[in-house]
Amino acid sequence: MPNHLTALAASVAVSAGIVCAGAASAAQPVEIDAFARVPNIQSISMSADGQSLAAIVAAPGSNNTDTALATWDLSDPGAAPVVTPSGDRMKFIQAAALKGEHVLVFGRQEWTGRLGGCGEGRVTGATSTFVFRPYLTDVAQSSFSEAFANNTRRIGISAEMQRCFEIAGTASLVNTLPLDPENVIISQLNQVSLSSNYYRYNLRTGDTELIVRGSGRSTPGLFNPRTGELMTRSRIDSDGSDEYIQQILFRNPETGQFEIHDNLTRRLSERYTVSIAGIDEESGQFYVLTDLFSDRVEAWMYDPVAREFSSEPLIAHPEYSIGGIILGSRPSNFNRLLGFTIAGPGTEVVYIDPDMISIHEGLSAAFPDQRVSIQSYNDDLSIVLFSTGSNRHAPSFHILRDRQRVETLGSSRPWISPEQIGEQRWVTYPARDGLEIPAILDLPPGWTPEQGPLPTIINPHGGPWVRDSMGWDGSGWVQFLTSRGYAVLRPNYRGSAGLGRELWLAGDNEWGQAMQDDKDDGAAWLVEQGIADPDRLAIFGYSYGGFAAAAAVVRPDSPYQCAISGAPVTDLARLGNTWSENRLQRILQGQTVSGMDPMRHTDRANIPVLLYVGDRDVRTPAFHARNFYNRVRDRVPAQLHIIRDMPHQMPWYPRHHTETLGLIENFLANECGM
Helix, strand or coil: CCEECCCCCEEEECCCCCCCCCCCCCCCCCCHHHHHCCCCEEEEEECCCCCEEEEEEECCCCCCCCEEEEEEECCCCCCCCEEEECCCCCEEEEEEECCCCEEEEEEEEEEEEECCCCCCCCCCCEEEEEEEEEEEEECCCCCCEECCHHHHHHHCCCHHHHHHHHHHCCEEEEECCCCCCCEEEEEEEECCCCEEEEEEEECCCCCEEEEEECCCCEEECCECCCCCCECEEEEEEECCCCCEEEEEEEECCCCCCEEECHHHCEEHHHCCCEEEEEEECCCCEEEEEECCCCCCCEEEEEECCCCEECCCCCECCCCCEEEEEEECCCHHHCCCEEEEEEECCCEEEEECCHHHHHHHHHHHHHCCCCEEEEEEECCCCCEEEEEEECCCCCCEEEEEECCCEEEEEEECCCCCCHHHCCCEEEEEEECCCCCEEEEEEECCCCCCHHHCCEEEEECCCCCCCCCCCCCCCCCCHHHHHHCCCCEEEEECCCCCCCCCHHHHHCCCCCECCHHHHHHHHHHHHHHHCCCEEEEEEEEEEECHHHHHHHHHHHCCCCCCCEEEEECCCCCHHHCCCCCCCCHHHHHHHHCCCCECCHHHCHHHCCCCEEEEEECCCCCCCCHHHHHHHHHHCCCCCEEEEEECCCCCCCCCCHHHHHHHHHHHHHHHHHHCCC
């Protein structure tokens, strides 16, 4: 029988202010345990009919060391959620409330064995990794059954391929088909052939119908959200030995055939963004997010009959890209344009629909120091699921009922007080070649310039084809460091994506070179501003950021007193083409990964380094950190720590956070003298 947790919801008026009780002294650093513990609540979603919620919560009685699945019946506001803790081995990590009281929950379990080419890891020999499995249950959590994978056996999937699916964790939900009472669209990825098959899956009966059989060259694009019919697809063709062409094909409704649109065909090396984001059903034109006409992504309308774009963009911003468009998902507003997002310093939501404007503005007034994000709603907007948060407030989740009162479901980390977290700024600084580098600067709580320069950490993000955004840092690293008196600069160095093509393309083949200069130039700029103490500078990064930290160890005239390199790539020659699950990214990014290879310059090591990596990390295997450590340990003070059972990506077990944060704290204090 599922355990029942006491009700998490507490009602407050929408207009009421938010009071934070039990705030700790700002002078005290936030304890490591505060970041290591499993969040009280995360991964929350609401069903399309507004009748149920699903979330991952801290398992009752576990002292926030384990997870559980929680479901709420929203038709009974006073009822406690139903809670099922994770098993001894399979741990719940993500949940989604579906239609018809169905709930999808994903679990992860440690696994060691021969992959045989399935997923990331060694092709020969045994690999320590994780398996991922989706499960279906109901709101009452009366039973759990493995989702999707069992049903693909009915349509010719071999036992070996089924095992590959389970190891690689490649079953995924593609489209919820919100107007269809029973069906969703799912995909199954074959890691060997690098193609996906797409199915219409009946949640009630478990029946599976093949919609699209994938191939290595072609991938589905936009599915009609009403019918599930495929409307666009993307195809990659070779254009010589080291070049590829990407074509966008639209389905001709009269012939049913997919036709190439030459004006959307581009070489992959040009790396234009062309994303089909939806269809305007009245005109038959498509919403396209693209940077074909600007350094930034804009929203355009595209007429597939005339094969031409609108004369001007539908939505554009003078400084930042358009991150997405918001289309209605309920019968009363289905597929209607409700708003859009701006990929600025943080994600900014702009609504154009009067009802959504009213709700968003009202909630923003009730939570004045936080960013409000509307996540879901029912058809008449009598139930709205939304979240709040900021760089100082961990994400919290709430229900707005009847546009009058808020029920707070819970905060992810209520034990961290906003007073313990400092100021966050969006800044830009010039690189040595004149390129402007955007960055996020976080400062210790209460710091003023009169107190003098600070010990400072340069913290480059992973990827590198991602970016950092303002708001709460989900890793906890930034808050951990600033509460201990460090300033933290997160540069969106050249090679970062999402902030314009010029910045993105400027990083090609500049690993350890111009990309690295951008981090060093950020440190120099902070010294000039009187924020950073030049004698107390360090660099700390994870994944690609770990590469950057390793590169700093062997670069001459390093501005840093030490480096902390988490899950690094250190040997570009051995990086290969297996470090991303996305085939397109492997093709594209694989051609840009070159520059200064740290393993070829270990004789120049000149600052202390701490290296750590998980023994279940198949993205950046431990040999990178181990080999680098073995080459530099006789030249500089060096530490290597292999973290038991830790994968590359979060979520991690609480003991992983406890161990790695302890290593970071001790190394900065003792080996680096910060």
